[in-house]
Amino acid sequence: MDIPALLTSAGMNIGISVGMFSLYSILRKQPLNVKVYFGQRIAQGRTRNENLCFERFVPSASWLLKAWEATEEDIFACGGIDAVVFLRIVIFSIRIFAIATILCTFLVLPLNYFGQGLQGIEDSTALDLLTIGNVQEGSRWLWAHCLTLYVVSACACCLLYFEYENIARMRMEQVQRFPTRPSNFTVVVRGVPWSSVETYSESVGKFFSNYYASSYVAHQIVYRFGAVQQLLEDAERMYKVMTTVPVMANVPADQCCETKVDPRCGLCGAKSSSFKKVSGGSELAGRNVDDELREKECEAALVFFRSRFDALVVSQTIQSADPMLWVTELAPEPLDVFWQNLCVPYNLLWIRKIIVFIASIVFSVLFLLPTTFVQGLTKIQYLQNAFPFLRRVSDRSYINLITGYLPSLVLTVFLTIVPPLMMLFSTLEGRVSRSTRKRSACVKVLIFMFWNVYFSNILSGSWIERMGKLTVTSPKDLATLLAELIPRQASFFTTYVMTSGWSGLSCELLQPVPLVGNWLFKCVLMRDDDFVRPVTFSFHTEVTRVLLFGLLGFTFCILAPLILPFLLIYFCFAFLVYRNQIMNVYFVKYQTDGSYWTLAHNATIFSLILTQVVAGILFGMKKSSSASTATIPLIICTALFNVFCKNRFLPLFRNRAAIDAIEMDRTDENSGKLQEIIENLPKAYNQFELCGDEMQIPKVEDAAQPDKPKKSGSSESLEELEIVQPEDLSVDQPSPSSSPSPSPSPSQSEAEDKIVSIN
Numbered sequence: 001m002d003i004p005a006l007l008t009s010a011g012m013n014i015g016i017s018v019g020m021f022s023l024y025s026i027l028r029k030q031p032l033n034v035k036v037y038f039g040q041r042i043a044q045g046r047t048r049n050e051n052l053c054f055e056r057f058v059p060s061a062s063w064l065l066k067a068w069e070a071t072e073e074d075i076f077a078c079g080g081i082d083a084v085v086f087l088r089i090v091i092f093s094i095r096i097f098a099i100a101t102i103l104c105t106f107l108v109l110p111l112n113y114f115g116q117g118l119q120g121i122e123d124s125t126a127l128d129l130l131t132i133g134n135v136q137e138g139s140r141w142l143w144a145h146c147l148t149l150y151v152v153s154a155c156a157c158c159l160l161y162f163e164y165e166n167i168a169r170m171r172m173e174q175v176q177r178f179p180t181r182p183s184n185f186t187v188v189v190r191g192v193p194w195s196s197v198e199t200y201s202e203s204v205g206k207f208f209s210n211y212y213a214s215s216y217v218a219h220q221i222v223y224r225f226g227a228v229q230q231l232l233e234d235a236e237r238m239y240k241v242m243t244t245v246p247v248m249a250n251v252p253a254d255q256c257c258e259t260k261v262d263p264r265c266g267l268c269g270a271k272s273s274s275f276k277k278v279s280g281g282s283e284l285a286g287r288n289v290d291d292e293l294r295e296k297e298c299e300a301a302l303v304f305f306r307s308r309f310d311a312l313v314v315s316q317t318i319q320s321a322d323p324m325l326w327v328t329e330l331a332p333e334p335l336d337v338f339w340q341n342l343c344v345p346y347n348l349l350w351i352r353k354i355i356v357f358i359a360s361i362v363f364s365v366l367f368l369l370p371t372t373f374v375q376g377l378t379k380i381q382y383l384q385n386a387f388p389f390l391r392r393v394s395d396r397s398y399i400n401l402i403t404g405y406l407p408s409l410v411l412t413v414f415l416t417i418v419p420p421l422m423m424l425f426s427t428l429e430g431r432v433s434r435s436t437r438k439r440s441a442c443v444k445v446l447i448f449m450f451w452n453v454y455f456s457n458i459l460s461g462s463w464i465e466r467m468g469k470l471t472v473t474s475p476k477d478l479a480t481l482l483a484e485l486i487p488r489q490a491s492f493f494t495t496y497v498m499t500s501g502w503s504g505l506s507c508e509l510l511q512p513v514p515l516v517g518n519w520l521f522k523c524v525l526m527r528d529d530d531f532v533r534p535v536t537f538s539f540h541t542e543v544t545r546v547l548l549f550g551l552l553g554f555t556f557c558i559l560a561p562l563i564l565p566f567l568l569i570y571f572c573f574a575f576l577v578y579r580n581q582i583m584n585v586y587f588v589k590y591q592t593d594g595s596y597w598t599l600a601h602n603a604t605i606f607s608l609i610l611t612q613v614v615a616g617i618l619f620g621m622k623k624s625s626s627a628s629t630a631t632i633p634l635i636i637c638t639a640l641f642n643v644f645c646k647n648r649f650l651p652l653f654r655n656r657a658a659i660d661a662i663e664m665d666r667t668d669e670n671s672g673k674l675q676e677i678i679e680n681l682p683k684a685y686n687q688f689e690l691c692g693d694e695m696q697i698p699k700v701e702d703a704a705q706p707d708k709p710k711k712s713g714s715s716e717s718l719e720e721l722e723i724v725q726p727e728d729l730s731v732d733q734p735s736p737s738s739s740p741s742p743s744p745s746p747s748q749s750e751a752e753d754k755i756v757s758i759n
Contacts, residue, residue: 003126006491009405013498020506022059027515029056032522035532036514038584040078042534067579079537079582081174085167085594086539087578089546092163092600094571097553100152101568104561108132108148111141112561131487131560135622142624145558146631149615152557153608153634157641160601167597168649174593175656179664180677182684184308186331187315188432189219191346192299193325200297207326208303211319215310217678220685222300222342298343302331304681307674308661316655330656332433334684336590339691341437344430356425360444363421367452370414372460375492377407407492408499411453415500419445419541435592442540442596446603449548453496454555458489484621486614490560493552497563501549501570505577511585534587543596546574547603554607558615598653605642609635 028037035042076084115135128134135141175184192200201221208216305311311330319326324347331337344352422444423437431437514532521527549567556563616631668674 009495101564146627217304307665408496537586551607
């Protein structure tokens, strides 16, 4: 790819981004789009009237200012600790790549340009002159690259340590901030052994009453997902029969029916006889319902304990000699429970994981086809000998569009199917909570992106350049090949950052699918119901994109520094866009308590070590043995730093501190709140209610505060309002004393003339 193709891609992406940003600033002010762009505010029940004014149809950037001025407490109030951690990942990327951009732009980039190492090479382009490949062999300038690598690595490790420490502290404070969470007293039990004489419910009650008599309170068996609603409807119909038939039984016999009827029907005849028949039928119906419930029982249950410490101990111990039976873990929050997977037999989970692992590998291999096609678009000149008709295409004026903008666009389109598929794979693995399922999908998407977007693009691009003569016989050959080929792919990844990053942020703001669907529902189909439903933040998509760009930034910082300014622009705009979306659009239903940071830490360490290994090999290929040897201590220090962080902070993300649990138990017991919390535990995990509405919004107490009086004569728009600061943050689940209930939403007649208050 040459400079005109890169400029074509930059112009296309800049035009698309500016146009969509301007369109968003207009559409967000229209009353029809309130539920598209302010779903999070609607979940809090915040609306107000908005008069028609000219300012609603003029683009403005005031939403950027509001996103910039929002504090971390505001983000926590709207999106919870996971949203704060995600933004901390973005902030870390801004800091480290700002340092790398300054160093590499003013030190490394000029040395690469004036290196004169590519003179006489025919297939080199103008962009290759800005890479380390243009530095001559044995040049002393390579020490500047090595020094820059040391500085960037040291800064990255320092920033990682401080972020790890702060997020670990936030995670510990999260437990103390919401002490009445029902999950603190609840344990999920799976692998309940089958018995021919006892039901699963009786087995669970007998087991924990025998071995945990002093701490066991009650239990709730889990029923097969999908049958819960049918059982609930049957119970409602049975209730109607039981309440209406006795009324008919009170009717005199001479007014009812003169025809002789079998007295077993229970509808005609004497009062006493009819009543006895109905009572007997209701008892039989009750027994039928109980029998049907027993048939729907799963080998899983939720067990409630008297204290947090008791639940913590039970969740972290093996209950029997057979580790496949009586498997325990701390329960997720009520709205976080994935009831469908709780019904999966525990002894089948390992088979599901193997199947998912094989399916992921097969999908990754199949995805090499679109990856190779994308690289073929960027290197049409290398395919002209094999495909002569491409010579006519390469002579056209639109060749810069084909080689510059189109490959990254095609790759971005193909990658849209990856997150939903990985979410499906994570569901099949049997995760018992929605938060862990999304985090598992995030891991799968990240591994897929690292391999199929980064490594496979590099290898397939090299294979096309050499027309099938690429051979790798050992890991050493692969490392040498990567060191040689990574700088040559810098231009493609630069265009990918612009297409997937810049244009992706504009699509994230505009929300095209909910926007078009809402217009069709309201304006074309004239439907009263809403197309837009509350949606949660797609961490498995956005976290992986940020970490993938981090990998590109680290690996190209000294090899091809031209990509760094484009990355820095993306991270700066991502900081503002995601803050706006978290505060206005996405609804928080469940949390992972900041566990995405461990994934970000591991991905960053991998990126650093890969960068150092590639740089060391490349220094050796450039016949600078001293610079190559100097990277070995850097690799060792980075690995030791990773081990230190894992020993120091990782246990805080895997387990809960017993001291905190004991102290909270003592505090609640002294204040008399502990007994009240225990009594309301079974109500919080009511499967019949929680399965009735998968996107049930928890009711937030004291969240609706009176609006500030509006000044007369002012045309206040959406951006001029402040952020809601509820006393009881909506990011946490409701207390056990109150069962989850959906928040009120405005009616259809009010939705057209009301605007969400960002207050």
